[in-house]
Amino acid sequence: MSAITVVDLAKTYRYHHKEPGFKGSLQSxxxxxxxxxxxxxxxxxxxxxxxxxxxxxxxxxxxxxxLKLLSGLLYPSRGKxxxxxxxxxxxxxxxxxxxxxxxxxxxxxxxxxxxxxxxLLHKEIYDLPPAEFRRSVDELAQMLEVEHLLxxxxxxxxxxxxxxxxxxxxxxxxxxxxxxxxxxxxxxVVSQQRVREFLRRVNRERGTTILLTSHYMDDIQELCPxxxxxxxxQLRFDGALEALVKQAAPYKRVSAVFAQPAPRRALEAxxxxxxxxxxEDSLHIRTSVPRAQVADVxxxxxxxxxxxxxxxxxxPVEEIVRGIFGASQRQEPAR
Amino acid sequence: MKxxxxxxxxxxxxxxxxxxxxxxxxxxxxxxxxxxxxxxVWLAVSEQGVPLPYNRSQFVTYYLLLSVLSMLTGTWxxxxxxxxxxxxxxxxxxxRPAPFIVHYIGNNIGEKVVKLPLLLPLVGLAALAFRRxxxxxxxxxxxxxxxLSAPLAAAIAFLIDVIIGSxxxxxxxxxxxxxxxxxxxxxxxxxxxxxxxxxxxxxxxLEAQPFRYTLSFPLxxxxxxxxxxxxxxxxxxxxxxxxxxxxxxxxxxxxGLKAYQAPGS
Amino acid sequence: xxxxxRLWWRSAMLSLMRQxxxxxxxxxRVLEGGAxxxxxxxxxxxIYRFTGEIGGWSLAQVTVLVGVYRIADxxxxxxxxxxxxxxxxxxxxxxxxxxxxxxVSSQFLVSLRLVNWAEAVNALIGLALIVYAGPAAGVQxxxxxxxxxxILGLCGIVLLYALWFFTVTFSFWLVQIDNLDxxxxxxxxxxxxxxxxxxxxxxxxxxxxxxxxFATTFPAQALLGTLDPRYLVAGVALAAVALLSTHLFWSYAxxxxxxxxx
Numbered sequence: 001m002s003a004i005t006v007v008d009l010a011k012t013y014r015y016h017h018k019e020p021g022f023k024g025s026l027q028s029x030x031x032x033x034x035x036x037x038x039x040x041x042x043x044x045x046x047x048x049x050x051x052x053x054x055x056x057x058x059x060x061x062x063x064x065x066x067l068k069l070l071s072g073l074l075y076p077s078r079g080k081x082x083x084x085x086x087x088x089x090x091x092x093x094x095x096x097x098x099x100x101x102x103x104x105x106x107x108x109x110x111x112x113x114x115x116x117x118x119x120l121l122h123k124e125i126y127d128l129p130p131a132e133f134r135r136s137v138d139e140l141a142q143m144l145e146v147e148h149l150l151x152x153x154x155x156x157x158x159x160x161x162x163x164x165x166x167x168x169x170x171x172x173x174x175x176x177x178x179x180x181x182x183x184x185x186x187x188x189v190v191s192q193q194r195v196r197e198f199l200r201r202v203n204r205e206r207g208t209t210i211l212l213t214s215h216y217m218d219d220i221q222e223l224c225p226x227x228x229x230x231x232x233x234q235l236r237f238d239g240a241l242e243a244l245v246k247q248a249a250p251y252k253r254v255s256a257v258f259a260q261p262a263p264r265r266a267l268e269a270x271x272x273x274x275x276x277x278x279x280e281d282s283l284h285i286r287t288s289v290p291r292a293q294v295a296d297v298x299x300x301x302x303x304x305x306x307x308x309x310x311x312x313x314x315x316p317v318e319e320i321v322r323g324i325f326g327a328s329q330r331q332e333p334a335r
Numbered sequence: 336m337k338x339x340x341x342x343x344x345x346x347x348x349x350x351x352x353x354x355x356x357x358x359x360x361x362x363x364x365x366x367x368x369x370x371x372x373x374x375x376v377w378l379a380v381s382e383q384g385v386p387l388p389y390n391r392s393q394f395v396t397y398y399l400l401l402s403v404l405s406m407l408t409g410t411w412x413x414x415x416x417x418x419x420x421x422x423x424x425x426x427x428x429x430x431r432p433a434p435f436i437v438h439y440i441g442n443n444i445g446e447k448v449v450k451l452p453l454l455l456p457l458v459g460l461a462a463l464a465f466r467r468x469x470x471x472x473x474x475x476x477x478x479x480x481x482x483l484s485a486p487l488a489a490a491i492a493f494l495i496d497v498i499i500g501s502x503x504x505x506x507x508x509x510x511x512x513x514x515x516x517x518x519x520x521x522x523x524x525x526x527x528x529x530x531x532x533x534x535x536x537x538x539x540x541l542e543a544q545p546f547r548y549t550l551s552f553p554l555x556x557x558x559x560x561x562x563x564x565x566x567x568x569x570x571x572x573x574x575x576x577x578x579x580x581x582x583x584x585x586x587x588x589x590x591g592l593k594a595y596q597a598p599g600s
Numbered sequence: 601x602x603x604x605x606r607l608w609w610r611s612a613m614l615s616l617m618r619q620x621x622x623x624x625x626x627x628x629r630v631l632e633g634g635a636x637x638x639x640x641x642x643x644x645x646x647i648y649r650f651t652g653e654i655g656g657w658s659l660a661q662v663t664v665l666v667g668v669y670r671i672a673d674x675x676x677x678x679x680x681x682x683x684x685x686x687x688x689x690x691x692x693x694x695x696x697x698x699x700x701x702x703x704v705s706s707q708f709l710v711s712l713r714l715v716n717w718a719e720a721v722n723a724l725i726g727l728a729l730i731v732y733a734g735p736a737a738g739v740q741x742x743x744x745x746x747x748x749x750x751i752l753g754l755c756g757i758v759l760l761y762a763l764w765f766f767t768v769t770f771s772f773w774l775v776q777i778d779n780l781d782x783x784x785x786x787x788x789x790x791x792x793x794x795x796x797x798x799x800x801x802x803x804x805x806x807x808x809x810x811x812x813x814f815a816t817t818f819p820a821q822a823l824l825g826t827l828d829p830r831y832l833v834a835g836v837a838l839a840a841v842a843l844l845s846t847h848l849f850w851s852y853a854x855x856x857x858x859x860x861x862x
Contacts, residue, residue: 073697075859089858093703101701108698112618121614124607125702358779368786372793376647379797385651511628518635527639528646 001085003177003209004047004070008079010233011040011065039065041233042079047211049176052203054224055213062233063213064181070211071101071179084176097126100170104182107162108169109154115165116150119172126173133172140168144198160191167195171202178202180212184219196222249320251288256301257309258283270300288315341437348445356449363454367402367461373527374398374465388531393558395468397529399461400554405526406454407447408489408549412439413516416500417509425595436497443493477559480566484553487573492549494580495520501584504591525551531560545580548573607704608712615715626718633674633722637729640666640792655796660736662794665820667729668753669792672815674723675757682714684764688771688778691857700854707850711765730823739823748822748832755835756815760784762842763810769846772853784810791816811838
């Protein structure tokens with residue numbers, strides 16, 4: 001049985017539009033026009049224990065709502081979700097002991113005290129035996145390289161260090177599933193790296209199932225063998241990232257640098273109808289070539305002679321995502 | 336020009352207060368409940384049949400009028416002003432052509448404009464409950480004096496708050512002072528026990544201290560307990576405090592602005 | 601359950617540690633409590649200038665009541681106030697989510713997680729006042745009297761908590777009227793006075809509807825030996841029912857929050 005099974009899960013919000021002013025209040029009292037948003041609109045998937053899965057999608061697509069449905073914060077409007085054999089929204093104590101939710105924007109640590117104090121508090125909340133608690137703290141602190149910071153006031157820590165502490169807090173009780181909402185938001189590049197390494201290690205050594213939503217393609221790329229693309233509440237793609245790239249971007253970026261400018265006519269012939277995307281000072285060209293034709297085009301370009309450099313690259317995933325969703329990716333917290 | 340600015344400020348505050356009229360209604364409920372409790376206690380005392388400086392009717396009139404007047408002379412700006420000074424919220428205002436204080440006056444008046452129609456029905460209800468003992472003064476002169484004294488009382492209360500808030504130019508934490516002022520000031524203004532009921536020995540002090548002129552004095556004028564001499568004396572004290580406190584405020588700001596470091600972003 | 605006790609104690613310790621960081625604030629709160637006490641006593645001194653007894657209470661006896669009020673106010677301020685004032689904020693900022701996903705009662709977490717130790721000091725000062733005024737008032741320090749006073753005081757605090765918490769739970773629905781609980785602060789003012797100062801409808805209101813009487817008058821009467829014992833039973837019964845009601849309403853409110861929030 002899968003760790004997480006989701007069948008036709010949906011979450012619809014009903015709201016009414018209120019005209020401003022007194023007249024509006026009177027109107028909304030007498031006759032309300034109910035509007036609906038389908039934050040999540042019938043998604044189905046299954047996740048096995050030990051997987052690391054990324055949820056990708058634009059703002060307001062339903063990623064965070066899905067996470068909230070799976071963790072048990074929200075009631076579904078339709079469909080079923082089964083996590084570790086439990087119905088999440090029942091929020092049974094047994095279930096809550098086996099999961100953890102970390103929201104990148106919200107801190108659970110007490111600000112004025114050393115992180116260790118909040119850990120001790122959670123020890124009581126989760127009723128952890130002292131020996132096990134100690135072991136958990138030592139192990140995780142070592143993995144995160146924060147042993148020396150345990151007794152430092154949280155407000156004196158850097159953003160990166162604080163995030164590490166939040167992760168430590170979440171993993172103290174050894175949850176089987178870790179839900180992460182934008183875990184690396186606002187962090188510097190080095191901290192982001194560290195957090196990803198840590199999550200990979202936790203997954204490897206403890207077999208923790210990890211579900212995360214992120215705006216940062218690097219998070220998805222480096223951590224998630226499997227990607228679920230959610231847009232307008234619907235599941236658009238479920239599979240490996242490479243497969244997504246192939247499906248959404250069935251071409252590769254080919255760049256060539258010439259020692260001497262190549263005649264226009266010859267170039268166009270070599271590319272056989274594929275438009276040149278960028279030309280810089282007639283020595284650098286760049287173009288997107290369908291995968292099937294890459295080898296041929298590359299060969300023909302080389303045969304033009306005087307090629308100083310030729311590179312074949314995957315289209316940056318950012319661009320793919322932008323292409324899929326048709327909107328630019330901004331560094332904004334998900335809802 | 337400043338008057339137009341004040342008008343604009345006030346009407347903006349009226350609009351934003353209207354948004355929160357639910358919450359303000361609750362505040363008005365609180366404004367009525369506290370004096371009513373004190374009133375009930377004094378009525379219980381008068382049940383004992385002992386001679387008191389006030390009769391039942393005077394107690395009822397005093398406390399019901401108190402609830403209205405305390406709202407009309409209310410101030411809450413001290414902590415906000417202190418924060419503006421400490422956090423640099425003052426800076427943009429220093430570059431505008433109207434004095435900073437206009438912002439606070441507008442807020443004060445604006446909120447009161449909304450509070451009054453919320454408060455009056457509640458006081459009306461209380462008046463209904465105590466109608467047997469309620470005797471509103473009929474002497475138009477008393478009302479005229481009240482109409483003169485009440486705005487002065489509001490001004491004095493306002494200025495006291497401004498002065499305390501302005502100490503933020505030099506002090507790190509003004510919060511404690513504000514709380515002391517609220518506690519002691521309320522007591523000395525006759526909010527819980529009418530000043531007339533204090534022991535005669537402390538009367539001279541009570542009559543001179545500024546808090547009397549933020550609440551008790553207008554009420555004393557209205558309920559007609561003061562002799563012509565006492566009335567004139569009191570009015571002079573009140574005007575004197577107005578002027579004196581205003582000078583104090585100007586002085587503080589003259590030096591304060593020099594010390595101001597325009598902090599923050 | 602011992603688990604909850606241990607959890608509460610750890611929470612209380614965290615609060616104490618945090619307050620130790622802000623010593624000036626702590627001191628100010630204690631001083632303010634002292635000033636409030638002094639003014640309360642002064643008010644009664646002024647009132648009792650005119651008569652030796654009001655509603656059957658002498659000045660000494662009413663001083664005991666002031667002490668009981670100080671303890672009740674202190675305990676509410678220590679255990680409940682820091683939490684109940686913050687709940688509307690948790691809902692607004694989404695912090696409530698964190699409390700709903702723990703394997704312990706969310707009502708317990710949001711009601712008791714913060715402790716204000718400065719108010720505990722104020723409560724102790726109240727106790728000192730009772731000890732001081734005791735002899736003149738005729739306080740009997742018998743175990744029975746103390747037990748009765750403690751039970752009634754506890755019932756009173758539980759009843760006030762229930763009423764306050766009930767109102768706060770409405771925050772899940774109401775957004776703009778987030779200060780309903782300030783009404784409690786106002787009504788609690790009446791707890792400074794023996795409930796016998798008030799008549800008829802008001803007295804009934806203050807005994808059963810907004811049960812401040814249980815928090816101050818009845819415990820004081822227990823110490824003074826003038827308590828009607830039926831109130832002991834009534835208090836415990838009412839407190840139990842009230843507490844259960846809050847739990848039911850809270851569960852309902854949380855369910856609503858889970859279906860309606862985004």
